[in-house]
Amino acid sequence: MPVSQSHSQLVYDALKGCDVGLLSALPETWLVHLxxxxxxxxxxxxxxxxxxxxxxxxxxGAHLAGVRSAxxxxxxxxxxxxxGIVSGAQLYRIPLLMLISARGEMGEKxxxxxxxxxxxxxxxxxxxxPYLELDHPDHxxxxxxxxxxxxxxxxxxxxxxLMRDLMWEDE
Amino acid sequence: xxRIDALRAIYPQLEDTVVVTIMxxxxxxxxxxxxxxxxxxxxxxxxxxxxxxxxxxxxxPELPVTVIDGDGSVLMNLGTFTTMARYxxxxxxxxxxxxxxxxxxGGFPTATSTGSxxxxxxxxxxxxxxxxxxxxxxxxxxxxxxxxxxxxTTIVAKVEERGPKVFLTDLHMLENRFExxxxxxxxxxxxxx
Numbered sequence: 372m373p374v375s376q377s378h379s380q381l382v383y384d385a386l387k388g389c390d391v392g393l394l395s396a397l398p399e400t401w402l403v404h405l406x407x408x409x410x411x412x413x414x415x416x417x418x419x420x421x422x423x424x425x426x427x428x429x430x431x432g433a434h435l436a437g438v439r440s441a442x443x444x445x446x447x448x449x450x451x452x453x454x455g456i457v458s459g460a461q462l463y464r465i466p467l468l469m470l471i472s473a474r475g476e477m478g479e480k481x482x483x484x485x486x487x488x489x490x491x492x493x494x495x496x497x498x499x500x501p502y503l504e505l506d507h508p509d510h511x512x513x514x515x516x517x518x519x520x521x522x523x524x525x526x527x528x529x530x531x532x533l534m535r536d537l538m539w540e541d542e
Numbered sequence: 543x544x545r546i547d548a549l550r551a552i553y554p555q556l557e558d559t560v561v562v563t564i565m566x567x568x569x570x571x572x573x574x575x576x577x578x579x580x581x582x583x584x585x586x587x588x589x590x591x592x593x594x595x596x597x598x599x600x601x602x603p604e605l606p607v608t609v610i611d612g613d614g615s616v617l618m619n620l621g622t623f624t625t626m627a628r629y630x631x632x633x634x635x636x637x638x639x640x641x642x643x644x645x646x647x648g649g650f651p652t653a654t655s656t657g658s659x660x661x662x663x664x665x666x667x668x669x670x671x672x673x674x675x676x677x678x679x680x681x682x683x684x685x686x687x688x689x690x691x692x693x694x695t696t697i698v699a700k701v702e703e704r705g706p707k708v709f710l711t712d713l714h715m716l717e718n719r720f721e722x723x724x725x726x727x728x729x730x731x732x733x734x735x
Contacts, residue, residue: 393601416600419628421621428590432562432597435582435723436605437730440597459587459594463719 373540379404381508382470382533385515386441391468392416393433393440395426401472401538402443409443423448427455431465439519441468446475446491447484449530456528457498466522466529473504473532478539495530506534543677545639545701546571549610551678552637555685556581559606559635560598560726564591564615566646567705568639572610574706577713579725585715589619592636596626598726599634605729606633606689613640613654620663623696627668632692635685636669643703664696671695 383405386394393416394409396402409417416438420426426442433440444452449471460467474481475488495502501521503514515531522529545568553575561581563569569583584591595609616622616638626636642655654660664672670693675681681699688695 393597418596418600418625421624422619424590425593425596425619425622425625428587428593429597429600431587431590432594432599433601435719436598436601436726438601455587455590459584459590462586462715463584464716 374401374403375538375540376404378508378511378537379408381511382505382515383408385512387412387415388512389516389519390439391441391519392438393418393429394443395420395429395440396443397423397426397445397448399445399448399472399474401474401533402445405443422451424452424455427452427459427467430467431459431463434465434467439468441470443470445472445487447487449491450487450494453494453498456500460528461498464526466526468519468522469528469530471530471532472538473534476535478535491532498528500528500530502530502532504532504534506536508537511537543681543699543701544704545641545699546575546706548639548678548681548699548701549575551682552685555682555689556608559608560602561608561610562591562595562598563610564588564612566709568610568612570706570709570711573711573713579721581718582722583713583715583718588615589622591615592622592626593619595634595636596622596629596631599631600629602726602730603631603633605726606635607631608635608637611636611638613638613642613652613660614644614646616660617652617654617658623664623667623669626694627664627670630668630670630694632694634694635688636664636694636696637685638696638698639701640698641701641703645703645705646709649703661696661698664698669694669696672698674698674700676700
């Protein structure tokens, strides 16, 4: 599978570097290595979800309990979480770090992913959620740290888009 | 059984536990019985109170956590039963008041009014202990037994379709949020050597 193992490791190490102690996740192709890394890490609390919106509630609880967390999801999972983000994390000022695989953008071969790719940024903008792209290994650690820093300072959700150029190694 | 009487019955049992409630009638009634700094009222994000409780329970395994849910709320997030059951934290108690109605928005009957059984759904999802109670005494006993068992428990408490006239209280959501967080932080300090 051409999902980049080394870049997944970079992302995972950067999350650990930010003291993330709980990850909620719903699997999708680009996230397989990240989820496996979390599963293999005895220090990480991995919560496998039935639907992504649950992860917003789990992160709210973890934050108030003093544990940093992040959500791993596909952009369709982000779209499925919008009410929880607005009426949970935003209403209650919760720093919510979301790592969203940006499926359906340039280079996407799966026709079923293409509609979500076209609206993800518009929805992030509509919700006033700041986001950065992770598309090159050189800036992964710095941008994850910046995103966590802004989330903590603003007490609001922030997003990082996991881009094809970072996550996928075309054969 | 009236929900507020049920809340009064278990109020002493909520003293040393983190509590997360759903919005509306439940939040207003628990505040009427008496607010405590370890109580958090999720005044929106319907369906996510149990997810929040799961996050709290996993993040702080030393603290007992009680979620006070409702039939309308939990029906919006039935997957939560499977996620809770998967990790089954022994410090998590999931209490669901089932009045078979979306009372807070005008009394529309929910699917529990036509036979959907939330305790059976919880058990089917893998929640190790799931039961339905109908009286204050049964509820108090069920809460006590859940604590002693130290196993994830869902208690469905059947209550009448009645609630307060007003849901707004003088406790602002953000005041509640920060007070609750400070209580949890202090609890950490108290429990560390």
